[in-house]
Amino acid sequence: MGSSTSHLSKENVSEYQELTFLTKQEILLAYKRFMELYEDKKNPPDPRVSRVSLDKIVKLPELQSNPFRERICHVFSTSELKDGSLSFEDFLDLLSAFSDSATLEIKSHYAFRIFDFDDDGTLDRNDLEKLVNRLTGETDDTRLTKDEMGQLISNILEESDIDKDGTVNLSEFQHVISRSPDFVSSFKIVL
Amino acid sequence: ELVALSTRDQIRAIRELPMSFGEKKHIRSGFESQAVKDDKLPFQCHSADRVNHYTLQRVIKQNSTVQRLEVIGKFGTSVLSYFVFLKWLLMFNIFSFLINFGFITIPLLVYDPLPNIPPNVSFRGLEILTGVGYFNYTVMYYGGYSNETLVGQVDYNMQLAYFFTIAVYMVLCGIALIFSMASSFKTNHVLADPASESAWQLLCSWDFSVTNEKAVRQRKNNLCVQLKESLSEKAQRKRLTLSEKLGHFGVYLGSWLLSTCLILATDAANWSLLQEAKTLLVPFVVSLMNLVVPLFYSLFNKFEHYSSHRRLIYALVVRNVFLKVSILAVLCYYWMNVVAETFCWESMVGQALYRLVVVDFLFLMLGSFFGEFLSNVIGTRLLPRIGVPEFDVARNVLELIYAQTLAWLGIYFAPLLPAIQIVKFFILFYLKKVSLTQNCQPPQRTGRAAQMQTIFIALLFFPFFVGALSIVAYVSWSLTPSEHCGPFRGLNNSFSVVGVWIHHLEDIPGSQWAIWIYQNIIKSEIFYFIVTLIILMIIYVFWQVTQGRKELIVLLKQQIVNEGKDKSYLLDKLQNLQTSQPNKTNKLMNQKKV
Numbered sequence: 001m002g003s004s005t006s007h008l009s010k011e012n013v014s015e016y017q018e019l020t021f022l023t024k025q026e027i028l029l030a031y032k033r034f035m036e037l038y039e040d041k042k043n044p045p046d047p048r049v050s051r052v053s054l055d056k057i058v059k060l061p062e063l064q065s066n067p068f069r070e071r072i073c074h075v076f077s078t079s080e081l082k083d084g085s086l087s088f089e090d091f092l093d094l095l096s097a098f099s100d101s102a103t104l105e106i107k108s109h110y111a112f113r114i115f116d117f118d119d120d121g122t123l124d125r126n127d128l129e130k131l132v133n134r135l136t137g138e139t140d141d142t143r144l145t146k147d148e149m150g151q152l153i154s155n156i157l158e159e160s161d162i163d164k165d166g167t168v169n170l171s172e173f174q175h176v177i178s179r180s181p182d183f184v185s186s187f188k189i190v191l
Numbered sequence: 192e193l194v195a196l197s198t199r200d201q202i203r204a205i206r207e208l209p210m211s212f213g214e215k216k217h218i219r220s221g222f223e224s225q226a227v228k229d230d231k232l233p234f235q236c237h238s239a240d241r242v243n244h245y246t247l248q249r250v251i252k253q254n255s256t257v258q259r260l261e262v263i264g265k266f267g268t269s270v271l272s273y274f275v276f277l278k279w280l281l282m283f284n285i286f287s288f289l290i291n292f293g294f295i296t297i298p299l300l301v302y303d304p305l306p307n308i309p310p311n312v313s314f315r316g317l318e319i320l321t322g323v324g325y326f327n328y329t330v331m332y333y334g335g336y337s338n339e340t341l342v343g344q345v346d347y348n349m350q351l352a353y354f355f356t357i358a359v360y361m362v363l364c365g366i367a368l369i370f371s372m373a374s375s376f377k378t379n380h381v382l383a384d385p386a387s388e389s390a391w392q393l394l395c396s397w398d399f400s401v402t403n404e405k406a407v408r409q410r411k412n413n414l415c416v417q418l419k420e421s422l423s424e425k426a427q428r429k430r431l432t433l434s435e436k437l438g439h440f441g442v443y444l445g446s447w448l449l450s451t452c453l454i455l456a457t458d459a460a461n462w463s464l465l466q467e468a469k470t471l472l473v474p475f476v477v478s479l480m481n482l483v484v485p486l487f488y489s490l491f492n493k494f495e496h497y498s499s500h501r502r503l504i505y506a507l508v509v510r511n512v513f514l515k516v517s518i519l520a521v522l523c524y525y526w527m528n529v530v531a532e533t534f535c536w537e538s539m540v541g542q543a544l545y546r547l548v549v550v551d552f553l554f555l556m557l558g559s560f561f562g563e564f565l566s567n568v569i570g571t572r573l574l575p576r577i578g579v580p581e582f583d584v585a586r587n588v589l590e591l592i593y594a595q596t597l598a599w600l601g602i603y604f605a606p607l608l609p610a611i612q613i614v615k616f617f618i619l620f621y622l623k624k625v626s627l628t629q630n631c632q633p634p635q636r637t638g639r640a641a642q643m644q645t646i647f648i649a650l651l652f653f654p655f656f657v658g659a660l661s662i663v664a665y666v667s668w669s670l671t672p673s674e675h676c677g678p679f680r681g682l683n684n685s686f687s688v689v690g691v692w693i694h695h696l697e698d699i700p701g702s703q704w705a706i707w708i709y710q711n712i713i714k715s716e717i718f719y720f721i722v723t724l725i726i727l728m729i730i731y732v733f734w735q736v737t738q739g740r741k742e743l744i745v746l747l748k749q750q751i752v753n754e755g756k757d758k759s760y761l762l763d764k765l766q767n768l769q770t771s772q773p774n775k776t777n778k779l780m781n782q783k784k785v
Contacts, residue, residue, distance in 0.1 A: 136415035163755035
C-alpha cells in the first residue's frame with residue numbers, strides 16, 4: 001500500500017504508455033507534478049482514486065493563463081459530481097490529448113467539447129459568442145460590439161454550417177479544422 | 192472491427208478513441224482476455240517489437256521536445272519554424288561537407304599530404320577574413336586539386352571524383368527540396384482553404400502552448416484587432432471610392448518604382464566596385480546593402496495601405512527576393528564574363544565567395560546586435576513609445592536562404608566552404624536564440640505559420656537553388672577551365688570528363704550498355720523532348736481531374752443542404768401527424784424509426 005503510492009509500478013506505467021500518447025518520461029513527470037498538488041505531501045493518497053479539485057489544477061503554470069482552463073478541467077473530468085476535479089488518469093488523458101503525438105481526430109474531438117460551453121453536443125450562437133469573448137479578452141476596449149459580434153458569428157456559421165441548421169456539429173467542426181493546418185501545432189500543452 | 196486487427200494495431204486503435212482512460216482500459220481488457228485464450232506466443236512477440244518501435248519513435252520525439260519548449264511557451268509556433276528551418280539547412284551543409292571531404296579531399300591528402308606552397312608565403316591571421324594568401328595553395332579552393340589519376344592501392348580518378356561528387360550532391364539537394372516542398376504544399380495548401388483569412392482560421396489557431404500571462408493578453412488583443420480587421424475588410428471592399436482607389440494605386444506604384452531604383456543603384460555600385468577589384472570592399476558593400484535596403488522597404492510599408500496583412504508580407508518578401516537575386520546576378524555575371532579569363536579563375540571566384548560568406552556572417556551578427564539589442568534598449572528606456580522589437584521571421588529566413596545560396600554557389604569553386612557554413616549556422620542558432628529571449632517580443636500576427644513555411648521552402652528552391660544550380664551547370668558546360676590549376680586543366684569544359692571516361696570504357700568489355708545509354712540518351716535531344724511531352728500530358732490530365740473534383744464538391748455541398756431541408760420537412764410533417772391523430776402516433780413513430 002505504502003510503496004505503491006510513493007511511486008508508480010512498472011505495469012501501471014507501461015499500461016499508461018500503451019493507452020495514451022505520452023512517453024515514459026512525460027508520464028513520470030506528470031506523476032511528479034500531480035503529486036505536488038496534494039496538500040499532504042508526506043502521506044499522499046492514491047492518485048488514481050482521490051481527485052484534485054479544479055482550483056488547484058487551474059493554478060498549474062501551464063494552465064494558469066489559458067482562457068479555457070475551467071472548460072478543460074470539466075471536459076476531462078470523470079467525476080460523478082461534475083465539479084471538474086481530476087484524478088491522475090484524467091490528468092494523463094488531458095496531457096495525452098494535448099501532446100505532440102495525438103491524432104487530429106482526438107484533438108478536434110476534445111476541442112469541440114471544450115468550445116461547447118453548454119454541453120449540448122453542438123456549437124450554437126451562444127457557444128460561439130462565448131468562444132469569441134474568451135479569446136478576445138474581457139476588457140471593454142477589446143470586446144467586440146453587438147453588431148460586430150453578430151456579423152462575425154454569421155460569417156462563421158456561413159463558412160462552417162454545411163447543413164444550414166444554425167449550429168455547428170462535430171463533423172462540421174472537424175471538417176473546418178482539417179482545413180486549418182495550424183491547429184495541430186497550436187493545440188498543445190507540454191509540462 | 193477491432194477484433195480483426197493484430198494486437199499492436201488494436202492497442203493503437205484503442206488509444207485513438209476519444210474516451211476516458213477508464214473506458215479504454217475496459218475495452219482493452221475485453222480484448223486481452225480473448226487474446227490470451229487464442230494464442231499466447233504471438234502476443235509476446237508483438238509486445239516486444241511493439242515496445243521497440245514505439246520507444247524509438249518517442250525517444251526521437253522527446254529529444255526535440257525539450258529544446259522547443261522554451262521557444263514555444265513564449266513565442267509560439269511561427270518563430271519555432273525559423274529555428275527548424277535553420278536546423279534543416281544545417282543538415283544540408285553537414286551532408287555536403289562530409290561527401291566533399293570524404294570523396295575529394297581525403298584521397299588527395301592521403302596521396303599528397305603536403306601542399307606545395309611557395310616558400311615566401313606564410314600563414315598570417317588575416318587569411319581567415321580574406322581567404323587569399325596561404326589558403327590559396329591548400330585544398331580549400333579548386334586550384335589546390337590535382338587532375339591526375341591517383342595511383343595507390345586503387346586507381347582514383349580525381350577528375351571524375353570531383354565532377355560526380357558535386358553533381359550528385361546538387362541532384363540530391365534538388366530532390367530533397369522538391370519532396371519537402373511538395374509535402375509541405377500538400378498539408379498546408381491543398382487541404383487548407385487558401386483564400387480565407389476567415390474567422391474560424393483565426394479562432395482555431397489559438398496557441399494553447401503559450402503560458403506567459405502577458406503574452407496571452409497580447410495575443411487576445413491581437414486576435415481582437417485581426418477579427419475586427421477581417422470584418423471591416425469584408426464590409427469595406429465595396430466602400431472605396433474611385434479617388435481613394437487611385438490614390439492607393441499611385442502609392443503602390445511609387446513604392447515599387449522606388450524599390451526598383453534602389454535595387455538598380457545597388458547593382459551599379461557593385462559593378463563599379465567590382466571593376467576596381469578591391470578585395471574586401473565588395474563583400475562589405477554587398478552585405479551592407481543587404482542589411483540596409485530591407486529597412487527602407489519596411490519604411491515604405493508604413494505609408495502603403497494594403498488590404499490585408501498577408502499581402503503586405505508578400506510584397507515585402509518579393510522585394511527582398513528581387514534585391515538579393517539581383518545582387519547575386521550582378522556578381523555571377525562579373526565572375527562568368529570578366530574573371531573567367533584570368534589565371535586560375537576558379538580559385539579567385541572561390542575566394543570571393545569565401546569572403547562573401549564570412550562578411551555576411553559578421554553582418555548578421557552585427558545586425559542582430561543593432562537590430563534587436565539596441566532596438567530593445569531604445570524601445571524600453573529611451574523612447575518607450577516604440578516598444579520592444581518584434582522578431583521578424585520573414586526577414587531572418589530570407590537572410591538564411593541568401594547565406595545558403597552563397598554556399599551552394601561556392602561548392603564547385605571551394606569544396607570545403609560548407610565547413611565554414613556549418614560553423615556559421617551553428618553560432619547563428621545560439622545567437623538568435625539568446626537574442627530572441629532577451630530582446631524581442633512575439634510576432635503580433637498569429638497564425639499562418641504553416642503557409643509561410645511552404646512559401647519559404649518554395650523560395651529556397653526557386654529562384655535560389657535553381658539559380659545556383661544553373662550557374663554551376665553553366666560553368667561546367669560552357670566555360671573553359673583554367674589551364675594551370677585545378678582538376679579540369681587541359682579540357683575544353685568540365686563536362687567533357689564524362690566523355691573521356693566513356694571513351695575509356697569502350698576498351699573494357701561488358702560495359703556496352705553504359706556507352707549506349709550515354710550516346711543515345713544523355714547526348715540526344717529527342718529523349719528530353721519526348722520526356723517533356725509526356726510530363727506535360729500527365730500534368731494536363733491531372734489538372735482536368737482536379738477541375739472535375741471541384742465541381743463534384745460543389746454538387747455534394749448542395750446535396751447536403753438539400754438533405755438538411757428534407758430532414759426538417761419530414762420532422763415537421765411528423766409533428767403535424769402527431770398533433771392531428773394522437774391515437775395512431777405510436778404505430779406511426781415505430782414505422783418511421785424503421
